[in-house]
Amino acid sequence: MADSAQAQKLVYLVTGGCGFLGEHVVRMLLQQEPRLRELRIFDLHLGPWLEELKTGPVQVTAIQGDVTQAHEVAAAVAGAHVVIHTAGLVDVFGRASPETIHEVNVQGTKNVIEACVQTGTQFLVYTSSMEVVGPNIKGHPFYRGNEDTPYEAVHRHPYPSSKARAEQLVLEANGRKVRGGLPLVTCALRPTGIYGEGHQIMRDIYYQGLRLGGRLFRAIPASVEHGRVYVGNVAWMHVLVARELQQRPALMGGQVYFCYDKSPYKSYEDFNMEFLGPCGLRLVGTRPLLPYWLLMFLAALNALLQWLLRPLLLYAPLLNPYTLAMANTTFTVSTNKAQRHFGYEPLFSWEESRTRTIRWMQAMDSSAQ
Ligand SMILES: NC(=O)C1=CN([C@@H]2O[C@H](COP(=O)(O)OP(=O)(O)OC[C@H]3O[C@@H](n4cnc5c(N)ncnc54)[C@H](O)[C@@H]3O)[C@@H](O)[C@H]2O)C=CC1
Numbered sequence: 001m002a003d004s005a006q007a008q009k010l011v012y013l014v015t016g017g018c019g020f021l022g023e024h025v026v027r028m029l030l031q032q033e034p035r036l037r038e039l040r041i042f043d044l045h046l047g048p049w050l051e052e053l054k055t056g057p058v059q060v061t062a063i064q065g066d067v068t069q070a071h072e073v074a075a076a077v078a079g080a081h082v083v084i085h086t087a088g089l090v091d092v093f094g095r096a097s098p099e100t101i102h103e104v105n106v107q108g109t110k111n112v113i114e115a116c117v118q119t120g121t122q123f124l125v126y127t128s129s130m131e132v133v134g135p136n137i138k139g140h141p142f143y144r145g146n147e148d149t150p151y152e153a154v155h156r157h158p159y160p161s162s163k164a165r166a167e168q169l170v171l172e173a174n175g176r177k178v179r180g181g182l183p184l185v186t187c188a189l190r191p192t193g194i195y196g197e198g199h200q201i202m203r204d205i206y207y208q209g210l211r212l213g214g215r216l217f218r219a220i221p222a223s224v225e226h227g228r229v230y231v232g233n234v235a236w237m238h239v240l241v242a243r244e245l246q247q248r249p250a251l252m253g254g255q256v257y258f259c260y261d262k263s264p265y266k267s268y269e270d271f272n273m274e275f276l277g278p279c280g281l282r283l284v285g286t287r288p289l290l291p292y293w294l295l296m297f298l299a300a301l302n303a304l305l306q307w308l309l310r311p312l313l314l315y316a317p318l319l320n321p322y323t324l325a326m327a328n329t330t331f332t333v334s335t336n337k338a339q340r341h342f343g344y345e346p347l348f349s350w351e352e353s354r355t356r357t358i359r360w361m362q363a364m365d366s367s368a369q
């Protein structure tokens with residue numbers, strides 16, 4: 001008893017802990033981090049599910065706050081040993097303005113870094129994105145690349161630009177002296193497209209398919225590979241990297257790691273069908289039903305409509321020139337850097353990741369009926 005009380009001494013803070021990924025990180029920490037004494041969950045919107053966590057042995061502290069407010073971030077960070085910064089505005093559909101995306105993703109990250117420095121928190125893990133690398137605006141393929149693969153990373157869209165700038169700030173902060181004189185140790189994880197329980201876009205595509213009579217129409221050639229990674233494995237990587245950063249600061253500080261697992265390389269649509277198929281949806285066509293120029297035209301039309309309708313309503317469909325380019329450009333990762341640096345192995349096999357995601361979708365389906 002005395003041993004376990006002694007071992008439970010660390011305070012972790014997860015920003016964005018009520019988001020899709022954040023919730024999995026929170027639950028994974030509670031399951032897999034025995035040294036945890038207190039877990040702080042900081043989010044703009046707190047979920048009701050947090051209540052059930054408060055009855056366990058770890059003190060769970062829910063903090064409603066905004067990363068763009070430096071004083072709120074500093075108050076939440078004070079006394080934490082480790083910060084996992086997943087909060088972010090994930091918007092490639094034009095819902096938020098570029099200024100708001102920058103404010104949350106870049107200024108919010110600056111506030112987290114400064115809070116660590118001012119309050120003496122030594123370890124910071126940042127959830128970056130594959131998008132800091134690409135696909136770039138020229139549509140160059142990134143085929144099974146790793147962290148060292150040369151690639152012309154050029155961004156124009158506010159989301160990848162903001163993630164790239166925030167990642168750069170986090171990596172540059174590695175080695176800064178925090179209050180008390182110790183060096184800040186930082187690193188960044190770059191998930192590819194995350195899937196799994198709670199994935200809003202998968203939910204949207206599923207309901208779109210239901211509205212179309214159980215069918216989806218192929219728009220992207222099956223040969224275009226899009227990197228995907230299971231949310232449970234991304235969460236596990238966060239837990240492991242946070243733990244090992246404390247043991248191997250010289251090796252891991254200032255490093256970036258792609259998030260990967262054994263999910264198969266497929267096109268965005270074919271991959272989704274791994275889950276949508278067992279839920280009764282069908283992907284029509286072995287080739288795209290519309291020529292690419294027509295899809296481009298429709299995507300541009302959506303962008304125009306969004307702009308025209310903005311004073312009246314928010315029109316933000318899945319298809320726009322940016323999302324079309326994303327889905328239509330090969331971007332896949334093949335690396336073992338996380339395994340070499342901190343012993344990462346996926347916690348969930350592909351079969352288990354698939355089963356869990358299907359089970360979640362089927363439960364969603366029956367609760368909708
Ligand atoms: N979903 C994906 O496929 C990928 C996501 N990522 C990154 O992972 C992180 C988490 O993304 P998701 O879980 O998918 O998104 P999400 O939207 O489900 O979660 C983000 C969380 O951040 C919170 N948040 C937003 N603005 C905030 C603010 N001003 N102050 C405090 N909290 C705020 C939201 O309330 C939400 O709970 C993000 O940083 C994102 O850029 C990276 C690669 C892929």
Ligand SMILES: C[C@@H](CO)CCC[C@@H](C)[C@H]1CC[C@H]2[C@@H]3[C@H](O)CC4=CC(=O)CC[C@]4(C)[C@H]3CC[C@]12C
Pocket residue numbers: 090092128129130131192193194201219220268269318319322323324326327
């Ligand atoms: C053209 C449509 C025909 O079916 C399909 C449109 C799909 C898009 C909505 C998605 C294709 C690729 C996705 C992005 C990708 O997985 C990488 C991402 C990383 C992030 O950090 C955030 C999410 C996202 C931008 C993801 C968003 C949805 C797509 C653009």
